[in-house]
Amino acid sequence: xxxxxxxxxxxxxxxxxxxxxxxxxxxxxxxxxxxxxxxxxxxxxxxxxxxxxxxxxxxxxxxxxxxxxxxxxxxxxxxxxxxxxxxxxxxxxxxxxxxxxxxxxxxxxxxxxxxxxxxxxxxxxxxxxxxxxxxxxxxxxxxxxxxxxxxxxxxxxxxxxxxxxxxxxxxxxxxxxxxxxxxxxxxxxxxxxxxxxxxxxxxxxxxxxxxxxx
Numbered sequence: 001x002x003x004x005x006x007x008x009x010x011x012x013x014x015x016x017x018x019x020x021x022x023x024x025x026x027x028x029x030x031x032x033x034x035x036x037x038x039x040x041x042x043x044x045x046x047x048x049x050x051x052x053x054x055x056x057x058x059x060x061x062x063x064x065x066x067x068x069x070x071x072x073x074x075x076x077x078x079x080x081x082x083x084x085x086x087x088x089x090x091x092x093x094x095x096x097x098x099x100x101x102x103x104x105x106x107x108x109x110x111x112x113x114x115x116x117x118x119x120x121x122x123x124x125x126x127x128x129x130x131x132x133x134x135x136x137x138x139x140x141x142x143x144x145x146x147x148x149x150x151x152x153x154x155x156x157x158x159x160x161x162x163x164x165x166x167x168x169x170x171x172x173x174x175x176x177x178x179x180x181x182x183x184x185x186x187x188x189x190x191x192x193x194x195x196x197x198x199x200x201x202x203x204x205x206x207x208x209x210x211x212x213x214x
Contacts, residue, residue, distance in 0.1 A: 034201045038148070042201040047071045049195045051188035052147060065152040065179070067203070072190035075141040076130040082111050082123045091121070093133060094143035112136075139213065142190045150203045152178075159207045162192070162214055170207060178206055187214065 053068025075094050085091070085104050091113065092098035099115030106112075110124040110131065120136035134140040158178040161170035181188075192214055196205035 039201040041146075042148070042150075042197040044197065044199045046194055046196040046205075048073070048142070048190040049188075049193050050144075050190050051182070051193065053149065054182050066149055067152050067182075068147060068149045069195060069203075070147045071145045072142040073145055074132045075143055076126075076132055077123065079125070079129050079131060082131040085111070085113060093141045095141060140191055152203065156203060157205045159205065161207065161209045162211075164210045170209075181208070189213070 047069075049069040049071050051067055052070045053066075055066050055068075057064050057066075083106075085101050087101055087103065089101040090098060091101060099113075099117065099119050099121070101113055102116050103114040104111060110122060113121045113123065115121065122134050122136055122138075123131040124134070125131055132140070152175070154175040156175055156178065158173045158175065159170035160173050160177065163171075188208065189211075192209050192211040194207040194209070195203060196207070198204045
């Protein structure tokens, strides 16, 4: 009996040792702090942006996702420039396009300029007194300010307001829905995309809105 008990004890100790050796050690993940310049630039702010890149590193559960965002701002013109345009003047935009002014008309909504190739540009006055520009089909002109590559975390808030039938509020979705649209090569452009960063410069919200060019 004593011999049987000794054998059982040995088996229990052997199993315990094997179980301990099979345990996966716990690892902590440490990442460098966000550069202070980038934190100051992004922290607590929202921007209109275009998604100009998407990539991943690692595989399966270890996969990490990144977006390259090009931050954009509307082309703006001083009131003194737009309100004094004359035939023969040349006006250019940040995307490299331009036109010679052939005709200028003004009304309570702004200034309309007809170019030499029958291009039409509309300048609307903002509250700060400057004018923003668009085509006669309401396609706005943007300046590309800077580009930044940021992690796309799985806890991101994805707000989808791209359905023209939905007038109430954006639909709250998540990482998987945004990833599906990225894989479908959806055009995320400054006229339909707003990104928001928390105080630490982490991308926390991605708003996709309706546009006739979606």
